[in-house]
Structures are given as C-alpha cells and as structure tokens.
Amino acid sequence: MASYRYLYFFATILILVLPWLGLNCKAELYEGITNIQSLNNDTLDRYLVRSNRCWLVQFYSSWCGHCQSFAPTYIRLGEDVAGWKSVIALAAVDCSDVRNVPVCRRHHVDAFPTFKLVNLMSSDLSKTAIVYDGEKNIQDMRTAMVDHIIKQHWNRNLPWLHFVKFEHFRALLSNMLPIHHAAIVIFEDSHSYLGRELALDLTSNKEMIVFRVDRNKKLLSAKFHVTSYPSVYFLHRNSKIVKIAVKSNSSRKLYVKSFKNMGLISSFKLNSTNQKKTDLHNHHLPSVAAKVNIIDLDSAITFAFRRELCLKSTLNKNETLALRNFVMILSKCYPGSPRRMKFLQLLYKWMNKREYLNQISTEQITTFIDSMNASLPKKIVWSKCMGSHSHLRGYPCGLWTLFHTLMTQNCQSNFGMAMDRRKILYGVRNFVQYFFSCQKCRYHFLKEAATISSTVKSNDDAVLWLWRAHNKANSRLKDDKSTDPEFPKVQFPPLYLCPTCRLPSQSYNDSTIKWNKDNVLKFLQKFYSDIEYNENGAELPLHVNYVRAPSGSGVIQMGWDVSLMNTVDISFCIIMYLTAGVIIFYMYWYFCTRGKYRKLCKRKITY
Structure with a gap:
C-alpha cells in the first residue's frame, strides 16, 4: 500500500504542475544561452546598476527578422568573449514581451536591434549608457567593447590595457x-x-x-x-x-x-569564421491561405498600438501627423466590425484635435484606447499569420496583410468621393518610417519607397507597387534565418492560386517570373477584399482553414484547423481543472487514511 501512496502522490504532482509548465514556456532568441544573460523589466536594474563590470546589452524584438538573423552572430560573440565576463558581459532584453515595454521605453529604444554599452558602476543607465551604432559583426563589436573598457576609470577589477612606459x-x-x-x-x-x-x-x-x-x-x-x-x-x-x-x-x-x-587560461569557445552554415529551410512550399482573416488584421493593429507605439514615450509633430493620417486611413478603409470602425473614427477625431501640438505623450493615446470599452483585443492571436514558432511570422505578416487590405478597399474621403490610393500608400510609407521598429526592414522599405513619386501615377499603380515591394522583400529574405522553414518566402500569388497571373511557360520556381499585371491586379483586389469573419460578424472567426494545393502543382499539400476558445471556454476549463485537482487530492487522502486504518486494525487483531 505504501508504494501505491507514493504513486498517487507523484501522479498528483505531475498532473498539477505540467500544464502550468506548458503555459509559462516562451520561446526567446537567447533562451538557455550560457554566455548571454537574459534580462527583463524586473532584473535589468538588479544586474546593471552599480555593477562591478561593464555590459553590452541588446534590446531586440523576437518578431524582428533582422534580430532573428543576427542572433547566431550575437551568440558567437558571447562564445568569443566568454573569458572577458569578469570585465564586460553580454545581455539581451526582448522588447516584444509586453512586460518589458516599460524598460525598453525608459531606455528610449524604438528600433531593433539596439545595442547599449553600460559603464562600470553606473547609477543612471538611461542617461549614461552609450548607444553602439557601428557594424554588426563580431570583430567591430569586440573592438567597441575594448574601447568602452579603456574609457572607464581604472580600478582593480579592470586589466591595464594601455602601453607600459x-x-x-x-x-x-x-x-x-x-x-x-x-x-x-x-x-x-x-x-x-x-x-x-x-x-x-x-x-x-x-x-x-x-x-x-x-x-x-x-x-x-x-x-x-x-x-x-x-x-x-x-x-x-x-x-x-x-x-x-x-x-x-x-x-x-x-x-x-x-x-x-600552456595552461594559462581555461577553455572557452572562440569564434571561427569558417563555420559551416546549416540549411534550415525545407525545399517544399506550404499551402497559402485562401482568404484574409480578420484575426490577423485586428492583431496587427493591436500590436502596433499596444507594443510598437508604447516603445516611444512622446511623439513629435511629424510622428503625430503620420499616426493621425494612418488612423484616418484605418477609419475610412478598415473592413472591421461596426464596433471596431466606431473606435477608429473616435480615435481619429481625438487625434485630429491634437494636430496642432508639437508633441504628444503615447501614454495619453493608450489611456484613450483603454477608456474605450473593448476597443482593441487584449490578447494578440494570429490565424493565417501563425508561424511554426512564436517568434516567426506574426506581426510582419499581419502588417503586410493589413497594408494590402487597405490598398484594395473602396474607401471614401471626407467629401464622399473615392479616396486616392496613392494617399493610402504615402500613409503606409510614413507609418513604416516612424513606427516600424525593425531597422533593416524599415531601411529597405524606405529605399524602395523613394520610387513612389516617379512610378505611381494611378490607383492601380499604387496597388501593384505595394505588391512588387512585398515580392522583392520575399525574394531578399527567402534564404534568411528569419524565414519560417515551414512557410518559405515565395513570389505571390503562387501558381495554384492564380494560374493566369503568370505568362505562359512560366514554371513555379522560376526566379525570373513574368507577370500578367492586369490579372495580378484583379486577383489582388479580389483576394484582399474577401475577408473571413465569424458567422455572426464578430472579429474572431471560429476556425482557421488553410486551402490545400491541387495535385500536380508541385506543392506539398498541408493544412490545419485551429479552434479558438472564448472566455466562457477558458473559464470552463479552469473550473474543470480545479475540480479534477480537488478530486485527485481527495483520492490521495482517502487511500492514505484507509491504509493507516488497515494497519491499526491488524495491530488490534494481533494484540
């Protein structure tokens, strides 16, 4: 009976603990990396303030493609300078975690990745930390770390790095x-x-x-x-x-x-420039969503206002104007529910009244958003933009989808006339310029956007320009480490979704595809206008359905069906979980007391 009691005890612990372990797990770029200290809003000051060593801190976002591509380099840098830990150490802060937004804002981080060198015994990090804006390679960053150490007031914790007379x-x-x-x-x-x-x-x-x-x-x-x-x-x-x-x-x-x-130093791994590159990408193409899902559009707006915008403490006049214009475009063109549209219209009126201000606090904006009942979803959920890992796809995919959707809607201006789509395109460009925090992605987009004034002469040109820009980004990133191996970057639309979009004799994997622009334009307008909603018109649909590629198209067929739970479902699961826990504890107590009772009975019979 004693062995059964132990069995019940361990079963109880496993049943109660394992679900919470699964809920609390979060994929981070530097999770479990020995030579890089992961910091958050609660631990950053504890490690860095008045520290007896210098620090190089990377503020990154797990959704940022450039941050994902740079992560292996930063890990190798940590291995390369592992012997320097007592003098200068490496750390990382994930600003995409909503809990870390305050510390990222406090350190004026609004672009990713951002690197800061922290002084020895520094008491005010936000004022004394030095931004590193040099080349993002191991040699240059190692040199910057050495230069930073030399600038410190020498003490016994630091080696003497100057020449000896x-x-x-x-x-x-x-x-x-x-x-x-x-x-x-x-x-x-x-x-x-x-x-x-x-x-x-x-x-x-x-x-x-x-x-x-x-x-x-x-x-x-x-x-x-x-x-x-x-x-x-x-x-x-x-x-x-x-x-x-x-x-x-x-x-x-x-x-x-x-x-x-010679036994002078302990072993640690140094960076090697001849490391073999591992191919993370499979050579098959997954199926593409047949429709745009409102979940992705809502989540993209929520992420922009509750995560990206909050990284800035205040907006200057240009940033305020860019945000106001983008909100105006959303209020006119967003294909959301009446409740969502009402919120966007009220937000536009609120910002329009503050157009004259030289700067506006982002806290004022978020306070207004929070004052509107159920204005934006509290939780960010991805549907067609869901990646194979939590840091893949997500926000960039949702934002691209939002931009394309806005471009293809029949919007009306304040005077009741059709809105010029070139105005929407300029609004998108300004939003990316001021509020998209991935530095490398923003640079490439703005470089491409320099051609808008010379190449976009009509509404159709605006739609096609954004489509070409997106395909160029896909082509540039198809072999990048930030690309989801389950969702390789392809030229859109794929052959099986729009066979007539490509000129005859064009293969699926042809790198020099020739497009039928008239058919592409028709496809884009239809594809991004066909929004998937709930049966009752609510923002969150019941299921996520992926279309299967037809046989013979050269595409591996795949798909999934994801069920989303509402608040009632979650509450019911919690009640069932607690009830099961009580029953298990009762069974454990019952069998334990029953075993003790049997032992007492045996003793009485013996006596």
Missing part, C-alpha cells in the same frame, strides 16, 4: 613578484587590438599579468630580442623569458590556443 616597466616587474607568478609581454603597433584582447582573455588567471609595449620602444625591444611584430613573450618570476611561437601576424585565436596549451 619604459621607466615603469622594471618597477612593475618588481611589484609583480609577490602577487603574480608570471607575466605576458606583448610588443605591437599602437593601433593594434591584439594585446588588449589577449589581456582580457587572461583576466580569469589571477596569477598572470599582461604588459603591452609599443614597438617604438627600442630599448625594451632589444632586451627581449624582438624582430617581428606582434610578438608575445612569457616571462616567469625567475626571469626566464620564453617567446610564444606562432606565425607572424597571427590571429588572436592562435595565441589563445597557445595559452590553453
């Missing part, structure tokens, strides 16, 4: 003996970073000290018989000098390898 060298060696067993002496040019980086690599060895010597110091060079630069020497406390022999002009990697072989 000749008159101080003998005194430093004499002072070295009681504390350090050996020294590394590096002869190099003044512009070289090798010695500084090796000094940081050796910070983990407290029995070692590093001296950098300028190659122009001829007396010291003659003492060590230096003939080439850079040269690295190992100096033991018994004055024995050993040159660390590596090839001339060797990289830091070979010197570190020699240090490891």
Whole structure:
C-alpha cells in the first residue's frame, strides 16, 4: 500500500504542475544561452546598476527578422568573449514581451536591434549608457567593447590595457613578484587590438599579468630580442623569458590556443569564421491561405498600438501627423466590425484635435484606447499569420496583410468621393518610417519607397507597387534565418492560386517570373477584399482553414484547423481543472487514511 501512496502522490504532482509548465514556456532568441544573460523589466536594474563590470546589452524584438538573423552572430560573440565576463558581459532584453515595454521605453529604444554599452558602476543607465551604432559583426563589436573598457576609470577589477612606459616597466616587474607568478609581454603597433584582447582573455588567471609595449620602444625591444611584430613573450618570476611561437601576424585565436596549451587560461569557445552554415529551410512550399482573416488584421493593429507605439514615450509633430493620417486611413478603409470602425473614427477625431501640438505623450493615446470599452483585443492571436514558432511570422505578416487590405478597399474621403490610393500608400510609407521598429526592414522599405513619386501615377499603380515591394522583400529574405522553414518566402500569388497571373511557360520556381499585371491586379483586389469573419460578424472567426494545393502543382499539400476558445471556454476549463485537482487530492487522502486504518486494525487483531 505504501508504494501505491507514493504513486498517487507523484501522479498528483505531475498532473498539477505540467500544464502550468506548458503555459509559462516562451520561446526567446537567447533562451538557455550560457554566455548571454537574459534580462527583463524586473532584473535589468538588479544586474546593471552599480555593477562591478561593464555590459553590452541588446534590446531586440523576437518578431524582428533582422534580430532573428543576427542572433547566431550575437551568440558567437558571447562564445568569443566568454573569458572577458569578469570585465564586460553580454545581455539581451526582448522588447516584444509586453512586460518589458516599460524598460525598453525608459531606455528610449524604438528600433531593433539596439545595442547599449553600460559603464562600470553606473547609477543612471538611461542617461549614461552609450548607444553602439557601428557594424554588426563580431570583430567591430569586440573592438567597441575594448574601447568602452579603456574609457572607464581604472580600478582593480579592470586589466591595464594601455602601453607600459619604459621607466615603469622594471618597477612593475618588481611589484609583480609577490602577487603574480608570471607575466605576458606583448610588443605591437599602437593601433593594434591584439594585446588588449589577449589581456582580457587572461583576466580569469589571477596569477598572470599582461604588459603591452609599443614597438617604438627600442630599448625594451632589444632586451627581449624582438624582430617581428606582434610578438608575445612569457616571462616567469625567475626571469626566464620564453617567446610564444606562432606565425607572424597571427590571429588572436592562435595565441589563445597557445595559452590553453600552456595552461594559462581555461577553455572557452572562440569564434571561427569558417563555420559551416546549416540549411534550415525545407525545399517544399506550404499551402497559402485562401482568404484574409480578420484575426490577423485586428492583431496587427493591436500590436502596433499596444507594443510598437508604447516603445516611444512622446511623439513629435511629424510622428503625430503620420499616426493621425494612418488612423484616418484605418477609419475610412478598415473592413472591421461596426464596433471596431466606431473606435477608429473616435480615435481619429481625438487625434485630429491634437494636430496642432508639437508633441504628444503615447501614454495619453493608450489611456484613450483603454477608456474605450473593448476597443482593441487584449490578447494578440494570429490565424493565417501563425508561424511554426512564436517568434516567426506574426506581426510582419499581419502588417503586410493589413497594408494590402487597405490598398484594395473602396474607401471614401471626407467629401464622399473615392479616396486616392496613392494617399493610402504615402500613409503606409510614413507609418513604416516612424513606427516600424525593425531597422533593416524599415531601411529597405524606405529605399524602395523613394520610387513612389516617379512610378505611381494611378490607383492601380499604387496597388501593384505595394505588391512588387512585398515580392522583392520575399525574394531578399527567402534564404534568411528569419524565414519560417515551414512557410518559405515565395513570389505571390503562387501558381495554384492564380494560374493566369503568370505568362505562359512560366514554371513555379522560376526566379525570373513574368507577370500578367492586369490579372495580378484583379486577383489582388479580389483576394484582399474577401475577408473571413465569424458567422455572426464578430472579429474572431471560429476556425482557421488553410486551402490545400491541387495535385500536380508541385506543392506539398498541408493544412490545419485551429479552434479558438472564448472566455466562457477558458473559464470552463479552469473550473474543470480545479475540480479534477480537488478530486485527485481527495483520492490521495482517502487511500492514505484507509491504509493507516488497515494497519491499526491488524495491530488490534494481533494484540
């Protein structure tokens, strides 16, 4: 009976704990990465304020394609400078997590990825942290980290990274003996970073000290018989000098390898530029949604207003005007429910009254949105834009879908006339310029948008321009790490959705597709005007249905059906869950007490 009691106990724990583990799991780009500290709104100040080391912090968004592409580089950087942890460490903050929006706004982060270098013993991060805007590669970022350390007020926690003067060298060696067993002496040019980086690599060895010597110091060079630069020497406390022999002009990697072989430093992984690239993408094409779902449109607007907009503390006059114009376009063209349209119209009137202001607080906007009962969904749910992982597709897909949908609607201006779609296109461009936080994506879109004035002369041109821009983005990103391997980037519309959109003799995978623009225009207007709603016209449809590609089209057939639960369903599940927990505990108590009762009975019978 005792074994059964333990069995019931562990079954109870598993049943009660496992569901919550599943609910709380969240996919992050740097989850479980040893050399990168994941921070959030609660822990950032605890780690960084008055820290005894410097920090390089990346503020990123898990939906940002450029952030996803850069993640492997940042991870390799963490491996490359793992030996520097006691002096400077790496951290990351996911600003797409709604809980981290306050800390990202406090640090004035409105573009991703943003990198900030935090000073040693800094007390006010928002004012003293330095934005790194250099090249996003390992070498340049490592150099910036070294430069940042050199600028700090020196203390015992920092290695001495400057050149040693000749008159101080003998005194430093004499002072070295009681504390350090050996020294590394590096002869190099003044512009070289090798010695500084090796000094940081050796910070983990407290029995070692590093001296950098300028190659122009001829007396010291003659003492060590230096003939080439850079040269690295190992100096033991018994004055024995050993040159660390590596090839001339060797990289830091070979010197570190020699240090490891000599037992001077512990092992850590250095970046290798010859790493093999793994192909994450399958060579099949999944099915494409047959209709636009209102869930994706609502979620795109919700994400824009509740996540992206909140990253800014205030909007200047240009940003306020761009947002007002975009809200005006939404209030005229958005194919939402009457309740959603009423909210957008009220929001436009509210912003129109504040057009004259030089700046407006985003808190005022969010307060007004929250004051409207059920103005926007509280939870962001993706339907046709759902990715195979939580950080894939989602907002970028929903935003593109929203832009295309707005372009193809029959909108009316304030004077009752049809709205010029070129005005909608300019509104989309300005929204991306000021409120799309992925820097690289924004750059490419604005670069393409520079051609609008010269190429877009009519409403049809506006629709086709946005379609071409989206296909160019798909072509550029088809082999990017941010692409969902289950949803490869393809030229839209695919052959099986619109066979007449391509000129004859065009294959599905042809990289030089020739389009029938008249048929493409008709397809786009029909596709983005056919919105999928609930049967009762509510914003959230009951099911998500994916169309299957016809046989013989060269596309693997696939699809899924996702059921969405409303508040009543969730409440019922919680009640059932709690009821099941009570029943299990009762059964556990019942069998435990029954076993004790049987033992007592046996004892009484024995006596």
